[in-house]
Amino acid sequence: MAAIRNVVILTGAGVSAESGVATFRGPGGLWEGQRVEDVCTPQALARDPALVHRFYDERRAKLASVAPNPAHLALARLDAEWPGELLLVTQNVDDLHERGGSMRLIHMHGELKSALCAGCGHREAWEESLPPGCECTVCGAPLLRPDIVFFGEMPYRMEAIERALAEADLFVSIGTSGAVYPAAGFVQTARYHGADTLEMNLDPSQGSGWFAESRLGPAGVLVPEWVEEMLA
Numbered sequence: 603m604a605a606i607r608n609v610v611i612l613t614g615a616g617v618s619a620e621s622g623v624a625t626f627r628g629p630g631g632l633w634e635g636q637r638v639e640d641v642c643t644p645q646a647l648a649r650d651p652a653l654v655h656r657f658y659d660e661r662r663a664k665l666a667s668v669a670p671n672p673a674h675l676a677l678a679r680l681d682a683e684w685p686g687e688l689l690l691v692t693q694n695v696d697d698l699h700e701r702g703g704s705m706r707l708i709h710m711h712g713e714l715k716s717a718l719c720a721g722c723g724h725r726e727a728w729e730e731s732l733p734p735g736c737e738c739t740v741c742g743a744p745l746l747r748p749d750i751v752f753f754g755e756m757p758y759r760m761e762a763i764e765r766a767l768a769e770a771d772l773f774v775s776i777g778t779s780g781a782v783y784p785a786a787g788f789v790q791t792a793r794y795h796g797a798d799t800l801e802m803n804l805d806p807s808q809g810s811g812w813f814a815e816s817r818l819g820p821a822g823v824l825v826p827e828w829v830e831e832m833l834a
């Protein structure tokens with residue numbers, strides 16, 4: 603492998619699966635009999651705010667009963683010990699990467715433990731349930747909503763992510779089906795800029811063909827092995 607200095611890592615629901623957090627498109631990808639995609643939309647929020655808020659309240663409450671798995675811990679070790687640039691971009695809204703110790707981290711689809719004011723854009727840490735109508739502590743409007751990027755909304759920090767992909771020597775995708783853009787296109791951007799590419803996933807993803815190397819298996823096994831290789 604050519605000299606690697608700048609690393610960009612993308613994670614999806616598969617990295618949290620072994621912690622007991624359900625993935626979206628695998629078995630159990632339904633919620634109250636609905637496709638998740640039908641719940642995480644601005645239209646659903648406008649049509650039935652109580653249902654959408656309840657969906658995220660249940661997922662936020664579940665965080666207390668799950669813990670980082672060896673994949674999260676290995677990624678945090680790499681973050682701490684890697685001498686070059688490193689950015690972990692996660693599609694996940696759980697807090698397992700933080701709790702595992704990752705620091706250089708971007709949540710491109712938002713976070714369960716954050717509330718966003720649909721009025722003024724202020725966001726604040728939120729641990730409890732968030733019913734519709736909670737007032738923003740900055741502008742006072744009763745417009746706090748889950749700080750989650752819904753389908754059709756722009757993911758967060760895309761400029762920083764694109765910059766990191768342009769500078770990457772290695773792009774690694776872990777535990778994502780490659781079904782949702784723009785994350786699914788990151789491998790193409792990285793390749794365009796000359797990065798080496800590696801995928802680790804339980805099953806071949808929709809983007810497997812774009813990766814120079816694809817390792818199949820559970821993240822809890824593959825990621826610690828890969829981090830050992832990187833730090834050797």
Ligand code: APR
Pocket residue numbers: 613614615616617619620625626627628638639693694711776777778779780781782802803804805806807819820821822
């Ligand atoms: N180890 C590694 N990979 C796993 C594991 C595991 N233990 N278990 C499942 N996987 C893989 C599956 O094979 C699948 O390819 O993780 C992937 C999970 O895919 P999805 O459920 O589609 O989740 P994700 O790719 O993160 O979804 C992307 O879609 O619903 C939206 O915004 C939501 O961020 C989410 C986005």
